[in-house]
Amino acid sequence: MITNRRTALAAAAVGFWAGAGRVRATSVHPPRRDPEGLLRFPIDPAPPLDLSEIAPEPIVLRALELWRTPQEGTILVRAVSADGVEGVVRASTKAEETIEFFRLFVMPKFIGEDMRRLYRILERGYRDDYEYASVPWWSAMGQAEVAVWDLIGRTVGKACHALMGRKLRDEIPVYLSSNQRGTRPEEEVDHLRRRVEETGCQAIKIKIGRRMGRNTDMYEGRSEAMVKAVREAFGDGMTIYADANGAYDAPTAIEVCRMLQSYGVAMLEEPCPFEAFEMAKQVTDRTDLLIAGGENDCAFEKWAWYCDNRAYDVLQPDPMYNGGMMRCVAVQQMSEAAGLLYNPHFPRNNADTSPLLHLCAVAPNLYGFQEYRSRPDALDFAHSPQMAPRGGTLPVSDAPGFGIEYDPSIWSTATRILPQ
Structure with a gap:
């Protein structure tokens, strides 16, 4: 059931890509039904992007390393080619726990x-x-894959977005997310008000419910x-998203959606536990509110089910959790x-936001504002350029790779975790 409100929101998103055309066709989809309704393996599924079209010569990887910075212990991934070209990104948030992977x-x-x-x-x-291929395994793989994208871009002298397709956006509008559940409304409003003034952002996201909380809240x-405090503080002109992180079952989530709509909230992320995909579809089917999900998913079979059954409005x-840039392009x-x-x-x-910006720059069906953590805002390693929202947007770099230069002094002060 797609209601008038959801249709209107989707139509607003269509304005971002109207007339853009497809970036590239893909056959990476999981099995589809044959004429008898039976599921078959696809025949030699093609990658969503053919990197040999961009790089005519082999790019052989000589080294793949993990480094820990001395201040806050940030983990960086460095990929080095046989030609000595480097690609660097900050590691997955699960890097510490998946070093052995x-x-x-x-x-x-x-x-x-x-x-x-x-x-x-x-x-x-x-x-x-395959016996290990859950989120931890894909996170370990994904952080290496993202670093390799930076390496490939630098090798061929092109921005990562140029490796994916036609650039549709020079800047990406972002929303502020403090990712706090332990705060009181007045604390959250004070924090967000300061950050909105500093960044010019026109959208914010708040956390609701208790993470995987079985219909409970942090307090009654x-x-x-x-939601009420944020709406009253910022007025009707502010776009508000909410994130439940799997807090509710279907009946409770539907009631929560009605409450969120009464305050003009535009989108709800993960109303139900992410493995309860049928429960999520029931919520999507029974509410006008845009329902988003998939951040913890990493199987193409699951993505295909979401698409076939319209389990979410927004994927x-x-x-990193999904195994890298290439697999995100496939989901797009x-x-x-x-x-x-x-x-x-x-x-x-x-x-750290750079990989996201490059993915978004080429996505015809991109929806709304993209996430930017409102705190903390400083990184504990030397790099340029320093990035922060201005007028509520972040620019998409056209420099090679992800467009971030890492000061070589990092490697003399950081500790190499792998290889030992």
Whole structure:
């Protein structure tokens, strides 16, 4: 059931890509039904992007490393080609807990391989290590894959977005997310008001419910009090998103959606536990509010089910949890083909936001504002340029790779975790 309100919101998003055309077709989709209704494997599914078209010569990976900075202990991923070109990104938020996955599974799969075959490397890894292939495994793989994108872009002298397709946006509008559940409404309003004044952002996101909380709140009445306080503080001109992180079952989520709509909230993320995909679809079917999800998903079969059954209005793959940029491009293409919207998950700030910006720059069905963590806003390693929202947007760099330069002094002060 797509209501008039949801249709109107989706139509507003269509304005971002009207007339843009498809970036590229894909056949990476999981099995589809044959004439008898039986599911079959696809025949030699093609990658969503052919990197050999962009890089005519092999890009062989010589080294793949994890480094920990001395101040806050940030973990960086550095990929180095046989030609000495480097790609660097901040690691997955799950890097600390998945170091052994990186050592045992990721490094052997990547080192010595031609990075133009990135999608096939991930595909083979999944077949070899399928018993481990959940979010931790894909997170370990994804952080390496994202670093390799920076490496490839620098090797061919092109921005990462130029490797994915036609650039549709020079800047990306962002929303502020403080990701706090332990705050009182007045605390959250004070914090967000300061950050809105500093950044010019026209959208914010608040946390509601208790994470995976089985219909509980952090304290009685917090969620509605938070929504009400934010709406009263910022007025009708502010776009508000809410994130439940799997707090509710279907009946409760539907009631929460009605409450959120009464305050003009535009989108709700993960109303139900992410593995309860049928429950999520019931919420999507029974509310006017845009329902988003997928940040914890990493299986194409699940993405295909979401698309086939319209379980969400907006799909939110994470570049690292979903196994990298290439697989997020595949989900974008799948969602576009299904008539769904796309709003990738990547709660970072400053230079860490760069991979998200490049994904968003080429996505025809991109929806709304993209996430920018409102705190903290400083990174503990030397880099340029320093990035912060101005007028509520972040620019998409046209410099090679993700467009971030890391000061070489980092490697003399940081501690190498892997290889040891």
